[in-house]
Amino acid sequence: MKIMLMFxxxxxxxxxxxxxxxxxxxxxxxxxxxxxxxxxxxIPNQKYEYWKVMRKDDTLEEKLIYENKEVKNIKYVKTHSSEKGFFRECLPGWCFTYITAYQNKKPKYFTSERELKDFIGYVDNLPEALLLARTYNLLFDYKNPIGGSFKIDKDFIYLYLAKFENCPVSREAFYVKINRKTGVLEYESKGIYYKTSDCYLS
Known part of the structure; x- marks a missing residue:
């Protein structure tokens, strides 16, 4: 039995x-x-005077994650918050993220993974690529290059990212290729590179 376990x-x-x-x-x-x-x-696909990233949870509390002002000292009319968004998570409750962007002082909402992709447009850099990959639940493993490496050329961004499971705890490596012009993402599994018998349930 011990021999089988060791093998x-x-x-x-x-x-x-x-x-x-x-x-x-x-x-x-x-x-x-x-x-x-x-x-x-x-770097948004279009020119906006102002845009912000908001997080909303099941208590209806909202948190400003980031804001970008192209025009200084400009005042904006307070807008209604969105009732939907991307990166839906925070089980057993819920939370989501959305973007509000202003053109000619009029707000436009980006509330889905598809709309986030449209907001980004051309994939200018590695952080934009990581955000797009997160819409596929592909994450950056900072502990291991197998789940956290990249290279960039003029047409594509190539990544090695990971999917994490909590029960049993494991990490699966994925090769990812993102077309910088279209934002189209392709990926394939390279296999599990870390696994334990631990199990964490939220």
Whole structure:
């Protein structure tokens, strides 16, 4: 029984070690770990005088995550908050994120993953790519390059990201390719590279 267990562990480690990140990929900087820190790098697809990112939860409380003002000292009419958004999470309750952007002092809401993609438009940089990947639940593993590496050329952004499971705890590596012009994202699993017997239920 002990021999079988040892063989199983060795075999699992062998499978996990097969995932290799190409040498021309760079580890994603740890400073990009927090999703809230990514919004400030967005270069919107259109020109807006002002835009902001809001988070709303099941208590109906709203929190300003980020705001960008192209025109200084301009006043905006307070708008109604959105009743829907992207990045729906916070189980067992709920919360979501949305963007309000102003053109000619008129608000426009971006409340879905598709609309977030439209707001970003051309994928200018790595933080925008990470935000798009998060709409597919593909996250940055700052502890391991297998789940947190990238390279960029003029047409595409290439990433190694991860999906996390809590029960049992595991991390699965994914190769991601994002068309910078269209925002189209393709991905494929490269296999599980970390797994334990722990189980966490929210």
């Amino acid at each position: 199983s562990i060795l075999f699992s480690n062998l499978i996990f070690s097969q995932i290799i990140v190409p040498s021309d990929y760079i580890k994603i900087p740890d400073t990009l770990r927090s999703r809230n820190d990514l919004y400030k790098f967005i």
